[in-house]
Amino acid sequence: MNKPAVFVARGLCKTYRMGEVEVRALRDLDLEIFEGEFVVLLGPSGSGKSTLLNILGGLDVPSSGVASWRDHDLAVADEATLTRYRRDHVGFVFQFYNLIPSLTVRENVALVTDIAPNPMNTDEAINLVGLMPRANHFPSQLSGGEQQRVAIARAIAKRPDVLLCDEPTGALDYPTGKVVLEVIAKINGELGTTAIVITHNAAIAGMADRVLHLADGRIMRVDTVARKLTPAELSW
């Protein structure tokens, strides 16, 4: 990769408490992710994928270690700085979509275009995910795949520098999952947005530039993909 590294992490550790149990989610993790790259994080439940993604997305801060995006230090930033970072640079897609149920498709996307500095037109974003006919529907009127596409439209509407997806196909059936992956690939390919995708599904790894295998809070292995597949070529 000749492109510069946008994300850099060194010695990253994260410990948190869940009720009375202490969970060590990340243990001394090192990482570099490059501009425009498509990275898949693979690993079993509890391997630290979501925690890593949350830290890279400015949703959480590490217990110790260094994490940065370009010149933004994500490890020691305060709440306001992280909010600004997310608003300006990051698009999120979650497994459970996290749409606002009281807002329509267009309004959910407008939540972002209302506050982002250089957003797309709301309808343009909806068009990118092919949901124009459903723009005035509420989340409860959409299928799971459609909801996830709304979440993607909402994530990309701000023209993010990075797109972070946590199990974007986890709750979807096979064909719907493929449609969603095609949208993500399109964003990465056409807009050059750096994409990091968490998945349980090893087959998805085929469309990535690199695959990071996580286990027990560490990166155990890094695979560089020789020939990127299109989502259509994937099967699982």
Added chain:
Amino acid sequence: MKAINRKLLRDLWQLKSQVVTVALVVASALSGFVGSFATYYSLVAARESFYESARFGDAFSDIKRAPRETERRILEIPGISDAETTVVFDVTLDVPGVAEPIVGRMIGLDEVRPPRLNQLVIRRGRMPERGQVAEVVVSEGFATTRHLGPGQTITALINGRKETLSIVGVGLSPDYIYASRGGAFPDDRSFGVFWIGRERLAAAYNMEGAFNHVAVRLAPGASERGVIDAMDRLLEPYGGAGAYGRDEQLSHRILGKEIDQWKVTGTLIPTIFLAVASFLLNVVLNRQVATQREQIAALKALGYGNGALAAHYLLQVALIVFIGTLIGIAVGAWFGEGVTGLYARFFHFPSYTFVMPLWIVLTATAVTLFAAVAGALDAVSKAVSLAPAEAMRPPFPGTYRRTLMERLGLGHLLTPAMRMTIRTMERRPWRALLTTFGIASAMAIIVCGMFWRDALDYMVGVQFEAAQRADADIVLVDALGPRVESEVARMPGVMLAEGFRDVPARLVAGHHFYRTAILGLPADGELRRLLDDALNRIPIPSDGILLTDRLADRLGVRVGDSVLVETLVGERHKRLLLVVGTVRDLIGLFAYMDLDALNRVMGEGKMLSAVSVRLDASQRDALFQQLKTFPRVAVAASKIAMLANFRETSARNVLFFTSILTAFAAVIAIGVVYNNARIALQERSWELASLRVLGFTRGEVSTFLLGELALELLAAIPVGCVLGYLLSWAIVRMSHHDLIAIPIIVAPRTYAFAALAIVVAGAASALIVRRRIDRLDLVGVLKTRE
């Protein structure tokens, strides 16, 4: 509109029934505040406008008999800008169809020159015509209760001569807005004020060229105290009974207390509503934030900052307050206008305008908003501090513990439903406690609306049954020798007659003073008893003076101290007397002495100014008929008539307050119970649906949920009794009603009614929520993550 604001509106719409119930509590607080204060200011304005247009006096004095030339000398007193003299006499009236004698106060009206002060406002009919000696104008209150009007006649015993007077007008004057012969309550049934030609009235009492009452207006900046002292010095030789300012003018004083009452009502009750509203907003918003954990996380992930999120949730609160405010202002205006009209008619103000100053509305809104935000702050800070990464994870199951009962080894006594209920309450002790308090405060409001009836019943029992045991008091025109007692005793139906003496006096102790009457009572009398705190009879010592306990407090004296007594009738006497005891009077501030001791102070032998009688009820009318013609009787006051009037007046006020406060309380009770039930349902729908899936019936599942509320409701009843008592106590304490000591007596029936009302409101709310439990979507609930 921004998307986030659309979310806000739709969220509120989702919660509409809760929004409405909370907004109604806010509206109650606001309408109570706005309505009460607007009533207060409207009544004050109406009173002041009447006082000003009719030129109400600033200071007054009653005199035995002063020549009219004295008026000029009064006007020369520095600080007096105007003075008006007249003659005033109380007479016995014979109103057709009314058995007992009625007291009429005859006020002389100058036929040549209309009065400059305490002007008479004609409401119907006209002024008496010059030279028409038998024409009178009657006060509106009396005319209304006794159905009198122009064209009718009444018979009066004027200085012993029976005269027929024709009513030509109905009128009002600022000095008799509250018409009473001296009690603490208006007495429009048995006390009427009449205006009659001055010359005519003066002639009947040999008062030509003289006066016995004067009112003065003070020049701007004049010292009332200085003027009163100068008037006293000037009028003393003429039998001046001591001048007094507006503060001691009976009508003004009682009116002031009535009007001031609205400030107390407008402060205390809305405060409770605000506290409850604040609590409800706290619960509702906390639930909202808990439900929207993932939405909050998503918004944060999208880049919405803490400020935007705080504003988002605070705006929800502001909107609820806004809805409540609009309703509250409308209801407050309606309620205030209604009450103002009611009172203005009751006081017979010639005109009134309902005013609701903007500052009242603004203050109310600001205070309400403050209380609401205070209640919401905790939930908002939770929303703000929610770490987005954490919010993405499902909430960790709440930490529950074994209940205290289980830890004590009594767990086997609890059914699973009871265990769930108690564990839930123990887990959120504050919410359970505040819910209990919220319901209890609703009950307290009902108790304090109804306790007046109990207090008045008690007062009547103590004052008119235990202390004043006479069926009637026959008041004489002038004090007479002891023979009058035996004369009265021989009258028809009189079973027992006891003479007493009533001497107006000024009591002075240090820099405190008070004008009242000293009652000289026979030591072994049966018809008037002095009672202590425990209602035991206090013997009357042969020397010294006894004071109503509140009068002793007012004068700052205790038993063993001395007070200076200045008598205000006939020859003035000043004596230093030892306070030998205090008396628990509930109505009025009086001083008591042994009859002989009082007569010694007056330098006279055994003289009586009134005779109390116990009557054979069957011959009551015959006695009153005879008294109406008895020339030396000024008035005959019948206890039955007085009590009827008292009960009528108080019953009307109590009914009014009870209805309004019960309605308010129902709003609180429903607000608290309903919201808590709804929130419990939201929080536990997953759990309840799981139970339904496991095979529990709807009824069983409902007990899991509503059991908690039933427990809280049950716990609220004793707390509500205590709070109700304390609230009643606070209202009485804040009212500072100096003429009457309102006892804090709450009868069991009042507690019972309040408890019943709360249970009904609670049950109604529970039933509504129960219907939602029945409609629980089992599959849908189980599919959600929480």
